[in-house]
Amino acid sequence: MKERVLILGGGIIGLACAFEAASDGSREVTVVERGGFGGQATGAAAGMLAPFSENVEQPDAFFELCLDSLRRYPEWVERIEERSGMEAGLRRTGSLGVALHEADLLPLQSRLRWQRAAGSGAELLTAAQAARLEPRLAACAGGIYTPAEAHVDAPQLAAALEQACRSVGVRLRAGQGGLASLELRPGDAPECPVALTTERGERFEGDRLVLCAGAWSGEFERLFGLPETIHPIRGQICAYGVPDGEVRHMVFTSQAYWVGKSGGRLVCGASEDVAGFCTDVTDRGIGRLERWSARAFPMLAGMRPSLRWAGLRPATRDGRPLIGRLSGYPQVLFAAGHYRNGILLAPATAAAVLGLLEGDELAASAAFHPERFRRGFSAHPSGAFAPSAGAGTSAPSRAEAAGRGDDAGRTAAAPGGPRRGRA
Numbered sequence: 001m002k003e004r005v006l007i008l009g010g011g012i013i014g015l016a017c018a019f020e021a022a023s024d025g026s027r028e029v030t031v032v033e034r035g036g037f038g039g040q041a042t043g044a045a046a047g048m049l050a051p052f053s054e055n056v057e058q059p060d061a062f063f064e065l066c067l068d069s070l071r072r073y074p075e076w077v078e079r080i081e082e083r084s085g086m087e088a089g090l091r092r093t094g095s096l097g098v099a100l101h102e103a104d105l106l107p108l109q110s111r112l113r114w115q116r117a118a119g120s121g122a123e124l125l126t127a128a129q130a131a132r133l134e135p136r137l138a139a140c141a142g143g144i145y146t147p148a149e150a151h152v153d154a155p156q157l158a159a160a161l162e163q164a165c166r167s168v169g170v171r172l173r174a175g176q177g178g179l180a181s182l183e184l185r186p187g188d189a190p191e192c193p194v195a196l197t198t199e200r201g202e203r204f205e206g207d208r209l210v211l212c213a214g215a216w217s218g219e220f221e222r223l224f225g226l227p228e229t230i231h232p233i234r235g236q237i238c239a240y241g242v243p244d245g246e247v248r249h250m251v252f253t254s255q256a257y258w259v260g261k262s263g264g265r266l267v268c269g270a271s272e273d274v275a276g277f278c279t280d281v282t283d284r285g286i287g288r289l290e291r292w293s294a295r296a297f298p299m300l301a302g303m304r305p306s307l308r309w310a311g312l313r314p315a316t317r318d319g320r321p322l323i324g325r326l327s328g329y330p331q332v333l334f335a336a337g338h339y340r341n342g343i344l345l346a347p348a349t350a351a352a353v354l355g356l357l358e359g360d361e362l363a364a365s366a367a368f369h370p371e372r373f374r375r376g377f378s379a380h381p382s383g384a385f386a387p388s389a390g391a392g393t394s395a396p397s398r399a400e401a402a403g404r405g406d407d408a409g410r411t412a413a414a415p416g417g418p419r420r421g422r423a
């Protein structure tokens with residue numbers, strides 16, 4: 001009998017995990033989605049694949065994961081496009097990090113050496129060179145050009161991925177509402193299968209459960225007795241109507257970014273707001289982007305964005321995702337909390353989840369272990385995590401999750417940790 005894998009959440013992470021898990025035909029994969037496929041944050045994202053621009057301080061495990069994912073992208077997108085017959089909108093434009101002031105040059109210079117060693121191919125640019133690369137840019141002090149970076153059309157990629165999932169036999173169940181109940185016992189599959197019932201009243205059974213609920217994943221940390229670290233950080237973002245090709249690269253400044261998309265859209269993002277699960281767009285949030293747009297691209301002065309929207313990034317306490325298996329419930333895997341980089345990290349996350357499903361316990365780095373915030377947890381010498389003596393799981397034997405999780409009155413804690421970036 002095929003192993004049955006249940007995936008909760010149909011954003012880019014859930015769909016990517018489903019596609020990978022189902023591709024070799026050895027598993028029966030079902031994605032259970034509360035609303036529509038394509039996700040929440042996923043549908044809002046700028047789609048930048050920018051590990052170098054997003055990791056400006058030092059190479060660490062998170063940077064390595066981002067870089068690994070970027071390297072997987074071309075082949076991954078090719079497979080998705082082949083399976084779906086749809087385009088994902090991958091554009092290898094490279095990026096331009098711009099110093100609008102002399103003081104902004106130092107951070108660009110200091111990241112150059114280690115990023116070049118990691119394969120960025122980056123070059124420092126004088127003001128004149130930056131102007132030649134990006135003629136519409138305002139006068140600046142200089143910049144850094146990173147040819148290795150690219151971007152995709154995130155909603156288009158998600159739509160292609162959904163179709164690719166269908167073509168490899170993934171069962172897609174949308175409109176399920178929240179989780180009404182979850183039944184499982186500590187221990188390993190197949191003796192301890194998982195059963196979940198949705199608010200719509202459908203019941204799903206599986207041998208494995210992969211939790212990919214984006215900004216709503218905190219409720220599952222809570223359910224399994226873990227500290228609740230995943231929380232929403234709203235990103236407000238907008239797009240100007242600008243002819244294709246006017247802005248050739250992804251452009252980053254210390255305050256905002258711009259990405260030219262097909263169809264005459266120049267996307268500018270993004271705010272980072274603590275607003276609970278509220279997805280309202282505010283004049284204040286977009287006004288800030290408008291001011292920076294006018295500053296960086298004089299052609300945008302006096303123009304208003306033609307589109308404005310917002311999404312909820314799934315943030316974690318240290319800015320890193322949760323990817324791994326629960327020690328007390330080995331049939332349960334987390335793949336959530338990708339914060340600003342979930343589009344970039346989708347292929348590497350899916351590969352790690354596939355490795356874990358295949359029994360490779362080192363497929364996901366200990367740096368991303370879902371229990372790392374629990375007191376008493378320590379890294380095992382092998383690199384895997386192991387609970388210290390006496391640190392058992394406190395998740396109930398029959399876990400009941402009630403409510404939709406859209407708790408508009410709640411205020412999320414600001415993400416801590418050293419991560420800096422802009423997506």
Ligand SMILES: Cc1cc2nc3c(=O)[nH]c(=O)nc-3n(C[C@H](O)[C@H](O)[C@H](O)COP(=O)(O)OP(=O)(O)OC[C@H]3O[C@@H](n4cnc5c(N)ncnc54)[C@H](O)[C@@H]3O)c2cc1C
Nearest residue numbers: 009011034039040041042047048214235311341342343344
């Ligand atoms: C403005 C903005 C710009 C961004 N730009 C970039 C970028 O340029 N590059 C990049 O890499 N990343 C970017 N990101 C981050 C990226 O969008 C996210 O990290 C990524 O989309 C997270 O994917 P996800 O599948 O985990 O979450 P989501 O896309 O939010 O999907 C989660 C899904 O789970 C479902 N769900 C929740 N609870 C349940 C439940 N109980 N049962 C069933 N389903 C459930 C939800 O309905 C949703 O469909 C950006 C984000 C924002 C907001």
